[in-house]
Amino acid sequence: MLTDPSAPKLGFLTKLLYGSGSIGYGIKDVAFRSFLLLYYNQVVGVRAELVSLAILVALVVDAISDPIVGQWSDNIRTRWGRRHPLMLASAIPAAGSMLFLFLPPAGMTDTQTFWYILVVGCCVRTFITFFEIPSSALAPELTSDYDERTSVASYRYFFAYLGGVGMAFLTLLVFLAPTDEYPVGQLNPGGYQTFAIVGAALMFAAILISSLGTLHRVKYFKMPPPPAKIGAVATLKQMGSTFSNKGFLAILAFGVLKYTSVGMTSALNIYFGTYFFEFSSAQLAILTIDSLVGAFLALFFAPFVSKKFGKRNAAFGLAIIAVCFASAPYLLRFAGLLFENGDPRLVAAVFFFSMLFQLCGVSSAVLTHAMIGDIVEESQLRTGRRSEGLFYAANTLMQKSTSGLGVFAAGMLVAFVGIDPGSDPRTLDPEIPRMLALVYVPALIVLYVGGAGLLFAYRIDRASHEANVAELARRERQSAAIAEQVPDPAE
Template identity: 40%
Template sequence: MNDTVASSSASTKPSFWTKLAYGIGSVAYGTKDAGLKFFLLLFYSQVVGVDSRLVSLAILVALVFDAISDPVVGYWSDNFRSKWGRRHPFMYAAALPVAISYYFIWTPPEGWSDQAMFWYIVGLAIVIRTFITVYETPSTALAPELSSDYDERSSILSFRYFFGWVGGNAMSVIAFVVIFPAFVTASVSNGQFNPDAYARYGLIGSLVIFVAILVSALGTHNYIPHLRQAPVKRDLTLKMIFKDIYRTIAGRSFFALFFASLIAFSASGLSAGLVFYFTTYFWGFSAEQVGAITIGVFFSAMIGGSLAPIVTRWLGKKRGALIVGVIAFVGAPMPIFLRLIDVLPENGTPEIFWIVLITQTIDVGLIICYQILAASMMADLVEQAEDQTGNRSEGLFFAAATFMRKFGEGFGIVIAGFVLSVVGLSAGAQQGDLSEDTIWMLGAVYVPVILTLFMTVIAIVSFYDIDRAKHEAALERLAERKAVS
């Protein structure tokens, strides 16, 4: 398949079923992400009883390995040759290792010391993150290959983010509505604090991850002939490879989007790492109420997935991301701030439950919309780099996107662990055990930290400078070069 045919195919709209299969693939990442973001810190700190700082440090150590694996996998998949193309061999290879390692992180051995548990978490976190990279980077890199159209890319990535959020959120709903209630015992009044519940959660999650990866790989398999082939094989030294990588990604727009997304995902990780601390301790919700609030994220995914293509057409990606981002980022900690200044109704009243449910559902929807726009902006960098360097490197750009997401959210959880330490929330504390001062401090520390991170994102992303006109001009120049070659 030559580049002309691949380019022609990319200019058309992929079928609904192709976009659906591409989107379903993110259920694997969403399931892994929800577990490691929302439950891992709480599970090991409050259920297993490991010092939250050690859990956070274990996550941070695993992130260092991510910094190495992401660009390696991205560059490798851009240049890989096989009868199944550049991306699909990686997708198939990752399915079983991710599923198995994900199961075992929720079934830790009993009686180990904090130090031993630290290395257990480190080892499994590295395996999970490495193999999710092997899958996620080549899989998401299909987006700019499926279409080069400015608007269509936002539509394609809406499928990806919709299913990513729905998949991960479904596991949280299952946990709170089905799993945790089933593990209430005479000695554990809230199944959320029963270690056996997490073994069940890990088993279901690992099966979901395995099936989602295979469904996406098989569902997009017939599109392989329409995808680009690897470039002409070259004899490259390690120095030449890193020089090639730098030439590809160097540019104001990439670095603006890279650092803005890194901070945005750090804020997301911080929020996710503490979300169940807030629902359980700060708001005092029951497991059933937390499950109902979590169900609201399904509606959030619909809001974000539907809104992103509309915003792209009406406002453009950058302007839309700035406007949607400001609204979403200011609104995210607002209920907590209003509680700190005693504006909201008391805990235990129906009103406070509905206020948190509605505001969080809308705000998460806007954040999802922002994430889709940012991902679509990343996809548009592919042609800009190809125009400037002659290299087509979807995998490299989406390796950066995968790294930003994993490192940022993982680092956010690290921050969350230290926030818990600062406010004095002890390991093993049950609902109702915390003093009012500790609960108030949790909100008082969280609000300024999360707002500072989010507002920094808005300031940095404003330096991104690719719009519809620049994207279409780059496509025209690339088409002209191919016509005369």
């Protein structure tokens, strides 16, 4: 589905409305990455390995549902286009299941709670998929320009961080503020319930605003011919042919490893903040802003480095730099070069390193998101099919590794070092969080650096992308000319 050449240029408002839908995804993401493990482990009292296992199994369900939704999104035909009906239909069930995730029935055993997290967690992830995948697949339909796609992707990532970071900041500063009953605010169960209520409402609003705000662009899309009706086996073969693109497989492998490390970091940040650096909930709230600052700067930084170095080279270099900044606070503490706990300068130092980590990491993610858009045309030349939904389904699954594989890894590390449910940071042996940091940093480096090296299998640059777009346009003109020469059988 190429965009009509007569379509007006994408304006700031359209990019803004398109990107705003990611607020809902960001809220879902911060719930799974940052709060779910701590809430069920330290507040509800369920073993960390059980909670992380439930989240991991939910990721396996995603692995099945995501490409199905992507394929469906590519193949349906309505007057509202291929994407918007699914996006609009997701609003109520996604928000409703998000609400119930943090409202478990009282009196359940560990096993019953495991199944509750698994079932409700699968509902949240599946229903948000019905928005996120079609919405992501809009990007290459909105524009085919090499640099414009980076700009569109940067808005999407900024709003995802705005939703996630904004909710994390509000939750830690207000909902989880210390009280007489809960002097460690992060252990206050009522705060998590308020988080769920507010988060579900914002998720519902974001999905509707983004879906309705981009609906006017549908009239500029050139609808591809209806797909041939084929059986399940043939459909799977088509999907396999689409996914066999080497550049896409390189991005997928990089993304799974990188996002696993991001998820592990997000889940452990609140543990490190609480037990390693001994921050208050207000200080943790301040530290959540580093992600938003980094994502905002990435709005401008990612397009700049894309133009200067190309998407692949910039994504690789930024991933390597990002892991250096992420590791710095822990390495400096081990070397005795970081401020001691309680020193007011410690918050500023951790904020600085984390902000630079987020800037580089988000910019790298923006570039790989745009790189997938460029694969769409290359794949179309080879297969004859536009498969944005399928490609972005795999991209969404890649991102969900943060709250699946990443949180599972975090839960295993927490269980391994022996942070028991309900541990009080004021009485916990300081060697335990130190041990957590000692096993976390090497794992982070291996995942990031190993994943980045895989990007060199991606070969599309500006010149080859523009050649692909030109060739598709030539084929379209040729098909139109042939169609004009063929007499109508009805005449």
